[in-house]
Amino acid sequence: MSKQQKSKNLKSDQQANRQLNSAIAEWDNFSLAFLKGVSFEIRKNKNFDLINQKSKKVYLQSISISKAKEKLPLIQNQINYKLKSIEEYLLANHFLKVIDINMKNISRLVVGLGSEHVFETSLTLDYIWGIPYIPSSAVKGGCKAAAFWEIVSLILNNYDKKESQKEISQDEINEVAKYVFQNLYNEDIYFENYKLLDLSDINKRILLYKLIFGTKNFEGLFTFLDAYPQNLSELTSIFELDIINSHYPDYYSNPINNPAGDWYNPQPVNFLAVKPGIEFKFIVFYDKHRAEKLVEFFETKSTCETKSICFELIQLLEKDNFKIFKNIIKTALNFYGIGAKTRLGYGLFEEVRRDN
Secondary structure, X not given: OOHHHHHHHHHHHHHHHHHHHHHHOOOOOHHHHHHHOOOHHHHOOOOOOOOOHHHHHXXXXXXXXXXXXXXXXXXXXXXXXXXXXXXXXXXXXXXXXXXXXXXEEOOOEOOOOOOOOOOOOOOOEOOOOXXXXXXXXXXXXXXXXXXXXXXXXXXXXXXXXXXXXXXXXXXXXXXXXXXHHHHHHHOOOOEEOOEEOOOOHHHHHHHHHHHHHXXXXXXXXXXXXXXXXXXXXXXXXXXXXXXXXXXXXXXXXXXXXXXXXXXXXXEEEEEEEEOOOOEEEEEEEEEHHHHHHHHHHHHHHOOHHHHHHHHHHHHHHHHHHHHHHHHHHHHHHHHHOOOOOHHHOOOOEEEOOOOX
């Protein structure tokens, strides 16, 4: 490439950057800038109708929550008011608050990475306030995944005791996981003449988690709220630039004609992540009224055996101030993580403890 051509490209890039920064300055809401403010230049490539990665990187680096720093205390007050209003409504309708903890992410957090976006890498942001949050569905899904692996571990531990001389094969582990997944995720709570089907101890634990998370024909007894940041006024920035580094782009686009080899140039794809150190509030409510109605239903219309099972499950659920559920949510946040890329250590949290 000639010096003249390089100089021309450099000027073109600088001009594009100035246009981007100028466009970004017009946005007060980060969510609008990220989701709707992508300029045409970013989406136009010289030879292909693809994302221009250089322009995309500049754009993501230029978007900053710090521009609205003076608004963050106001946003924090609005968030707290919203959560308080929801809490008052639920408490007035016989719900019991069982979880109210502040957790700080100790690794990068990416929720909604696969959502629709022109960049093909997105991020879940509050539509009104433009700040990252964790939807209740993501919190609930993370907790249910933790419950799933707990049951798998219980079955494998029992198997170890019975077959202590035999190593468990991967096929057997897969069969156990398949069995638990089928029962926990796909099957409803079935009743036959008001009598529960025969239950082993493991199936009782599965049924317990169905009462917590619900099924297609039964609404779970726990209500999860969206998790919002709690230390906005203390922050100067919320986001970090991250990359997905594709090492075999030609192979992935045409594997028949392009074998996977080490001669390809990696093509880093930039995306936004929530940086570590953001404090989120996790709140979960228990529908005490429906739980009491469930026990009452079995007392009036069920056999003695079914009454015993139902009463036992509700007692186990409420035992030691909902200890089983509290362990599940802490395991989900501390060990498994929330959001995308959790296998790589993303989305992990630790509890925020304040000295009184």
